[in-house]
Amino acid sequence: MKNRLLWPLIALGALLVLNLVFTPSFFTLRMQDGHLYGGLVDVLKNGAPTLLIALGMTLVIATRGIDLSVGAVAAIAGAVTCVHIGGSGSAGTAFAGMALALVLCAVLGLWNGFLVAGLGIQPIIATLVLMTAGRGIAMLVTEGQIVTVNNSAYRQVGAGFVVLPTAILISLLVLGLVALATRKTALGMLIEAVGVNPQASRLAGVRTRTIIWTVYVFAAVCAGIAGLMISSNVSAADANNAGLWIEMDAILAVVIGGTSLAGGRYSLTGTLLGALIIQTLTTTVYTIGVAPEVTLVFKAVVVIAVCLVQAPKARAAFSFRKVAVS
Amino acid sequence: MTTLAPPSRFLPVLATVGLFVLAFGIGSARYDGFASGQVVANLFIDNAFLIVLAAGMTFVILSGGIDLSVGSVVALSTMVTASGLRAGWPVPLVVLAVLLIGATLGLLMGLVIHKFDVQPFIVTLAGMFLARGLCFLISVESVSIKDRTFRDVATAAIELPGGVTITYNVVIALLVVAAAMYVLHRTRFGRTVYAVGGNESSALLMGLPAARVKVGVYVISGLCSSLAGLLFSLYMLSGYGLHAVGMELDAIAAVVIGGTLLAGGVGYVLGGLAGVLVLGTIQTLISFQGTLSSWWTKIVIGVLLLVFIAVQRTMVRR
Numbered sequence: 001m002k003n004r005l006l007w008p009l010i011a012l013g014a015l016l017v018l019n020l021v022f023t024p025s026f027f028t029l030r031m032q033d034g035h036l037y038g039g040l041v042d043v044l045k046n047g048a049p050t051l052l053i054a055l056g057m058t059l060v061i062a063t064r065g066i067d068l069s070v071g072a073v074a075a076i077a078g079a080v081t082c083v084h085i086g087g088s089g090s091a092g093t094a095f096a097g098m099a100l101a102l103v104l105c106a107v108l109g110l111w112n113g114f115l116v117a118g119l120g121i122q123p124i125i126a127t128l129v130l131m132t133a134g135r136g137i138a139m140l141v142t143e144g145q146i147v148t149v150n151n152s153a154y155r156q157v158g159a160g161f162v163v164l165p166t167a168i169l170i171s172l173l174v175l176g177l178v179a180l181a182t183r184k185t186a187l188g189m190l191i192e193a194v195g196v197n198p199q200a201s202r203l204a205g206v207r208t209r210t211i212i213w214t215v216y217v218f219a220a221v222c223a224g225i226a227g228l229m230i231s232s233n234v235s236a237a238d239a240n241n242a243g244l245w246i247e248m249d250a251i252l253a254v255v256i257g258g259t260s261l262a263g264g265r266y267s268l269t270g271t272l273l274g275a276l277i278i279q280t281l282t283t284t285v286y287t288i289g290v291a292p293e294v295t296l297v298f299k300a301v302v303v304i305a306v307c308l309v310q311a312p313k314a315r316a317a318f319s320f321r322k323v324a325v326s
Numbered sequence: 327m328t329t330l331a332p333p334s335r336f337l338p339v340l341a342t343v344g345l346f347v348l349a350f351g352i353g354s355a356r357y358d359g360f361a362s363g364q365v366v367a368n369l370f371i372d373n374a375f376l377i378v379l380a381a382g383m384t385f386v387i388l389s390g391g392i393d394l395s396v397g398s399v400v401a402l403s404t405m406v407t408a409s410g411l412r413a414g415w416p417v418p419l420v421v422l423a424v425l426l427i428g429a430t431l432g433l434l435m436g437l438v439i440h441k442f443d444v445q446p447f448i449v450t451l452a453g454m455f456l457a458r459g460l461c462f463l464i465s466v467e468s469v470s471i472k473d474r475t476f477r478d479v480a481t482a483a484i485e486l487p488g489g490v491t492i493t494y495n496v497v498i499a500l501l502v503v504a505a506a507m508y509v510l511h512r513t514r515f516g517r518t519v520y521a522v523g524g525n526e527s528s529a530l531l532m533g534l535p536a537a538r539v540k541v542g543v544y545v546i547s548g549l550c551s552s553l554a555g556l557l558f559s560l561y562m563l564s565g566y567g568l569h570a571v572g573m574e575l576d577a578i579a580a581v582v583i584g585g586t587l588l589a590g591g592v593g594y595v596l597g598g599l600a601g602v603l604v605l606g607t608i609q610t611l612i613s614f615q616g617t618l619s620s621w622w623t624k625i626v627i628g629v630l631l632l633v634f635i636a637v638q639r640t641m642v643r644r
Contacts, residue, residue: 115632124588126635132624132627132628143619144621261445313441
């Protein structure tokens, strides 16, 4: 396990060192009005939605699935909440709206689970349906407008502080809960069993379908919470652009963290590292002063590098060469 | 016993063609001026690039892979075209450069997928990021195309009998479809694509050049994407890094609606064409309707995808 996390750790370390060289103030933390500020806090805060979605994605990928619809689900969550809140400023409306949105997300997760586990459709395609239709649904909810709200209770989710930004605390809480639920019980092993061989695990008495269903619902709810964060941070719901391409970032985070897309094993710590790498990379590009759009090139390079380092065939090729040289 | 019924393997394509006829029929019955030759011609004019993309995507999906990079390669191609022309390169050189870039990107992705056994999904996702990032590396702004020759080709209209006009884009797209059909259905390479998609191990054991095909389909897809990018530059007369966002999904949707199995091994180039026409007709219907907003297009495409996948699923089970 340690060996598998070594490369992501090195990559993250290298990025942080790079930041230290370019902006020495990157690592300074300061307290102001009881709130913690600093470069590292920014990385964690901006990376919180990606981390949340990546957590859900990790479990889905561990069952040999994939969920492309999370970005659209995040957009729907933000849209539903903002439309529900409307002009109201009361905390009660905000919580009701968020609860409504998360329940709806769970239903969307059930739908994905139904397509994958119930009808046996390939996960990529099953979730592609909601990825395409989902943004349409979000726009239907907001009637194509960007809905802005002014609700202090809602703002707390994405922009609030409890010493640290609330977004960080929420995502770390979810990370802790998932780690407890899957690593301290047999659930994690069952999920991996489904990923290795669904047929065999079913014959061995694992409730394969229920597990697949559960992970898709969990992924959708995570996406919903992330959607709330994104929309709350700007106090608006943008059906078109909220969470755009976040599914790709989440999948990247999971893959960089050493979870195989072929399913059967996963690492939550790896996913955390992966999400941090992606966010640090984005922040680094900003601070170095390269046009932010060019981040994509760096992302591509990192993905390919990490994938090649982890690919068994590439490893074999490298070690072969080492032997040949010596 | 001889029957007039078509072989069952053509059924998915025929279903899609039927859907196209049905959608078009509904449009003709409800709206004046829908059932005209020009509306059909416009379907081809407005979707020429998508037709080319779908043809390339069919190869990849038939071989059991997927190519998420096509939309970004289209954007990169428009960018290279626009900035190349702005720098004063002659048109043939620009065309050659664009096609070379597309094919090279495809080749690189194919090699990584094949040599290192990394999932096509991840590799082409990286390709998607790379191509879009490269666009912005060239220019963050939109670059308009002012080259005289290029504009002439873009605006030239070909008169067809019945007063219908089409553009050169349509001719190129249909030529690509014809070439793709020839390669896929009439050459050894094409047969091998089906064999690899059906069962790679069997194809290998039969001594078929599976490696060449697995890399080749991505080169074809890259080439088609860059060609589609050229058509898109003719259509938009500009290059921009945010062109064709999400077009890979349209291409995949068109191919799936056209009856190609995502598991690989089953499907036809013509299916992709029919799929594009169905998507185009839905868009035309919604624009004719007027009160329905454009986001309904997305929902309808999602529902169609669902229906076709569910139908495919039951057919495969049988």
